[in-house]
Amino acid sequence: MSLDDTTLSLHARIRGDIEGAILSGTLRPGDRIPFEHELMAQYGCARMTVNKALTGLVEAGLLDRRKRAGTFVSRPQIHMAALAIPDIQAEVTGRGQAYRLELLSRDLLPAASVDPERMRPPRGAKVLALTCRHLADGVPFAVEERLISLKAVPEAATVDFTEVAPGSWLLAHVPWTEAEHRITAAPAGRLAGALGVEEGMACLILDRRTWRGDQPITHVRQVFPGAGFDLVARFTGAGGPG
Amino acid sequence: MSLDDTTLSLHARIRGDIEGAILSGTLRPGDRIPFEHELMAQYGCARMTVNKALTGLVEAGLLDRRKRAGTFVSRPQIHMAALAIPDIQAEVTGRGQAYRLELLSRDLLPAASVDPERMRPPRGAKVLALTCRHLADGVPFAVEERLISLKAVPEAATVDFTEVAPGSWLLAHVPWTEAEHRITAAPAGRLAGALGVEEGMACLILDRRTWRGDQPITHVRQVFPGAGFDLVARFTGAGGPG
DNA sequence: ACATAAATAATGTATAGACATAAAACAGGC
DNA sequence: GCCTGTTTTATGTCTATACATTATTTATGT
Numbered sequence: 184m185s186l187d188d189t190t191l192s193l194h195a196r197i198r199g200d201i202e203g204a205i206l207s208g209t210l211r212p213g214d215r216i217p218f219e220h221e222l223m224a225q226y227g228c229a230r231m232t233v234n235k236a237l238t239g240l241v242e243a244g245l246l247d248r249r250k251r252a253g254t255f256v257s258r259p260q261i262h263m264a265a266l267a268i269p270d271i272q273a274e275v276t277g278r279g280q281a282y283r284l285e286l287l288s289r290d291l292l293p294a295a296s297v298d299p300e301r302m303r304p305p306r307g308a309k310v311l312a313l314t315c316r317h318l319a320d321g322v323p324f325a326v327e328e329r330l331i332s333l334k335a336v337p338e339a340a341t342v343d344f345t346e347v348a349p350g351s352w353l354l355a356h357v358p359w360t361e362a363e364h365r366i367t368a369a370p371a372g373r374l375a376g377a378l379g380v381e382e383g384m385a386c387l388i389l390d391r392r393t394w395r396g397d398q399p400i401t402h403v404r405q406v407f408p409g410a411g412f413d414l415v416a417r418f419t420g421a422g423g424p425g
Numbered sequence: 426m427s428l429d430d431t432t433l434s435l436h437a438r439i440r441g442d443i444e445g446a447i448l449s450g451t452l453r454p455g456d457r458i459p460f461e462h463e464l465m466a467q468y469g470c471a472r473m474t475v476n477k478a479l480t481g482l483v484e485a486g487l488l489d490r491r492k493r494a495g496t497f498v499s500r501p502q503i504h505m506a507a508l509a510i511p512d513i514q515a516e517v518t519g520r521g522q523a524y525r526l527e528l529l530s531r532d533l534l535p536a537a538s539v540d541p542e543r544m545r546p547p548r549g550a551k552v553l554a555l556t557c558r559h560l561a562d563g564v565p566f567a568v569e570e571r572l573i574s575l576k577a578v579p580e581a582a583t584v585d586f587t588e589v590a591p592g593s594w595l596l597a598h599v600p601w602t603e604a605e606h607r608i609t610a611a612p613a614g615r616l617a618g619a620l621g622v623e624e625g626m627a628c629l630i631l632d633r634r635t636w637r638g639d640q641p642i643t644h645v646r647q648v649f650p651g652a653g654f655d656l657v658a659r660f661t662g663a664g665g666p667g
Numbered sequence: 668a669c670a671t672a673a674a675t676a677a678t679g680t681a682t683a684g685a686c687a688t689a690a691a692a693c694a695g696g697c
Numbered sequence: 698g699c700c701t702g703t704t705t706t707a708t709g710t711c712t713a714t715a716c717a718t719t720a721t722t723t724a725t726g727t
Contacts, residue, residue: 192710212600218677229525229712234678240485251677251720358447358454368610368629368649385627407610433678460707471682476708492708493690 193228194361198363204243205256216246216257222276283321287314287377292330301330302392304403308334312347316377326377329403353401365390374406382409435470439478447487447498452468456498458488525563528587529556529619534572543572544634544644550576555591568619572643578642592645601635601642608632616648626650 191199204210217225222233242244248254265398292303304310310330312402317325329349331339336357344352367390368384380386387407393400433441444450464475482488490496495544533552536546546552552572553623559567571591573581578599586594598636613626622628635642 194710220677229714231713232711234680235710238482238679242481248678249720250679250718251675251722253677366608368627370627383625385610385612387608387629419440436680448725462707471684474681476710477680480709489692490708491690492688493692493706495707 189277194232194235194239197226197233200240201236201240202243202245210256215253216256218253240283256332257342261263283318284345284348285316285318285346286324289313289315289344291340295305298331301404302332302399304332304399305334308332309340311339312346315349316343317348323378325391325407326374327403327405328374329401329402332399335395335398349401350403359402361394363390363392374404378408380407380408435468436474436477436481438483439464439468439475443478443482444485444487454498458498461640463565489617512569524561526587527558527560528592529568531555531557531586533582540573543646545576546641547576550605551572551582553581555586557586557591559590565620568616569645569647569651570616571643573643574641577637577640588664591643594611595643599642601637601638605634606631613648613650614647620648620650622650635636 195199196390201210201216205289210216219230219233222237222302223230226233227246236246237246241248245257247257257409292310292312294308294310296307297304297310302310313327313331314327315327315329316323317327327350331349331353333340334352339349339352340351342349368385369388371378371380371386376382389405389407390402391405392402430455443452452458459529460471461475461479464478464560465472468475477490479490483490487499487500488496534552534554536548536550537553538598539546539552540544544552552574555569556574558565559569569592573591573595577643578595580598581594584594609630609632610627611630612625613620613622613628618624620628631647631649632644633647634644
């Protein structure tokens with residue numbers, strides 16, 4: 184089962200063997216895998232080493248363990264895929280295109296005047312409202328309206344967002360604990376005018392809200408022309424297709 | 426820092442303390458946390474116990490460790506959010522609406538005739554091609570074109586997909602290791618006609634491909650009318666907003 | 668038969684110690 | 698200064714052992 188082991192620690196090799204057997208289908212959901220003392224004998228190591236491998240696979244969601252009963256292959260239940268939070272600036276420059284940012288508006292709003300559908304900042308907090316246009320090789324390809332709670336990110340008030348895109352800056356500086364994405368298709372309206380597309384053209388709208396604990400950090404609505412822009416999510420892990 | 430500990434194991438408490446300090450912002454990205462021997466003294470336990478807590482936080486992506494240098498709070502780099510793979514059937518019935526499936530076409534294709542952009546099945550494999558329409562309370566709201574590699578899922582050839590939606594069946598029966606989603610906005614075209622929307626109406630198109638190892642399992646293109654249908658992805662974890 | 672108690676067998680947690688490994692710090696020698 | 702070894706130090710891995718916990722099995726008393 185195990186391949187080349189010269190570079191791998193033993194617990195990583197045990198883990199890899201079992202993971203491989205599960206992902207290849209040799210071990211199927213519900214199957215019991217050998218007891219710790221059997222794996223000890225099989226690999227000629229201490230129980231703690233086997234235990235470390237199995238504990239890791241439990242955390243990864245591949246195994247379930249029950250005292251006295253044994254260790255079993257989990258039934259796939261995490262039907263999730265990862266959607267990369269698009270860092271527009273990094274993606275454009277990563278493709279070798281020239282990225283340019285235009286700051287169309289910048290306002291400081293009191294918390295009370297913020298649409299609660301978009302963000303519910305704490306009472307009395309100030310909110311920075313930005314409207315930006317993103318250009319690749321001089322051609323506009325995205326417009327974004329963003330709210331940033333200065334209660335959560337006070338440093339944002341002093342950042343020059345004509346140089347670095349607000350999304351890139353936030354990605355690098357502020358950790359979040361919760362995020363919600365909402366993806367919609369809609370005909371080009373008010374915002375899409377700045378993209379230079381025809382009225383009524385199908386556009387992709389990405390709403391993203393992030394929090395740290397209970398505190399809202401940012402809300403952004405990004406509008407992309409439907410033609411030529413996809414959101415791509417790629418995921419490696421265990422689950423079931425649908 | 427630690428709250429109630431009566432029910433938690435010591436390594437879990439250490440881990441929770443550090444995780445809490447990171448998520449609350451007390452510890453910031455790049456900060457060094459105490460050395461193992463300092464945490465040993467602080468919690469009055471063995472190094473292995475501290476090590477187990479820290480190793481778990483490394484696997485969770487919250488910490489980075491460098492020999493000789495110490496242990497540091499990770500810079501948010503996992504800019505990912507989870508996009509639930511939509512189980513259309515479960516979602517509709519979960520909202521208390523009546524779900525109905527219409528199988529518009531069912532074909533068995535040789536591997537060679539499959540568009541390689543959609544799927545690259547192994548030579549000689551047969552591919553099941555399905556076209557379905559999903560209805561909620563009698564109203565069509567999604568159309569899907571799906572390919573299923575019978576090499577990967579031979580049982581699919583015998584399933585009656587007029588009863589259970591192919592997505593739901595695959596979710597329950599077939600594990601995958603890799604998935605790719607591609608989300609596009611486009612005006613209603615050929616497929617969207619079956620939705621009963623006007624020509625040119627903005628639609629949301631979701632392409633999903635899944636693999637187990639190198640082997641392709643399924644490709645599906647689902648078309649939703651732009652009005653009234655969002656994809657929502659919610660994620661709890663550590664990262665940075667953008 | 669049936670409820671209850673005890674033995675058993677698996678995982679869960681923790682320990683103290685040992686050696687390996689890698690990167691930073693420090694020394695010399697040029 | 699600059700390069701090159703050497704030492705130091707923190708993490709990485711592994712061991713052998715101990716006791717705790719929990720679900721199952723077996724034994725026991727009525």
